[in-house]
Amino acid sequence: MDFSHYTDEPVDLAIALVNTAQTKTDRIGDLSRLRAFLDDYRHMWEGIARPVSKGDLEPIHRLREALRSVIDSPDDAAASAMVNRILAEHGAQPRVSVHNGDAHFHFEPFDSSMSCWLGATTAMGLASVMVENGMSRFGVCNADDCDDVYVDASRNRSRRHCSSTCSTREAVTAYRRRQSAGVGADG
Ligand SMILES: [Zn+2]
Numbered sequence: 001m002d003f004s005h006y007t008d009e010p011v012d013l014a015i016a017l018v019n020t021a022q023t024k025t026d027r028i029g030d031l032s033r034l035r036a037f038l039d040d041y042r043h044m045w046e047g048i049a050r051p052v053s054k055g056d057l058e059p060i061h062r063l064r065e066a067l068r069s070v071i072d073s074p075d076d077a078a079a080s081a082m083v084n085r086i087l088a089e090h091g092a093q094p095r096v097s098v099h100n101g102d103a104h105f106h107f108e109p110f111d112s113s114m115s116c117w118l119g120a121t122t123a124m125g126l127a128s129v130m131v132e133n134g135m136s137r138f139g140v141c142n143a144d145d146c147d148d149v150y151v152d153a154s155r156n157r158s159r160r161h162c163s164s165t166c167s168t169r170e171a172v173t174a175y176r177r178r179q180s181a182g183v184g185a186d187g
């Protein structure tokens with residue numbers, strides 16, 4: 001990713017969190033699934049946020065919707081208002097931390113619950129993209145049956161899909177469509 005080192009992981013996490021909401025299934029629908037999701041990001045929160053508990057489930061589902069609405073915002077003003085609201089609601093406060101060597105920013109309150117850590121961290125991730133790269137970097141997958149979001153970190157802003165799975169599948173569909181259109185025209 002092009003984004004500065006301290007923001008790219010929070011951005012990835014924000015996008016992954018939004019994309020846990022699937023039409024047929026909620027990948028963080030209960031505490032054990034939420035715990036499994038957060039385990040993949042353990043290096044980011046261990047020793048900083050309290051481990052996830054049942055009380056985090058509902059706030060994190062609400063956070064997910066709020067992050068989604070940042071990305072779906074019609075314009076910069078709406079997106080920034082929403083991002084600022086998430087930051088305020090999660091008690092975000094900038095500070096410098098040296099817990100793993102080099103000084104870097106943290107935005108969650110001290111002794112943070114998992115939902116506060118997650119809210120402050122992911123909202124700052126999206127805020128950094130907006131400030132440094134612009135909202136046009138946010139996108140929703142172009143594939144017919146996919147609503148997943150992405151952040152376009154490509155140099156020429158050419159990204160249209162959430163994943164290579166979706167772009168491959170859509171390329172195959174388009175190819176078949178052209179094939180069958182061709183057959184129809186010939187005969
Ligand atoms: Zn840190």
Ligand SMILES: [Zn+2]
Nearest residue numbers: 141146162166
């Ligand atoms: Zn997709």
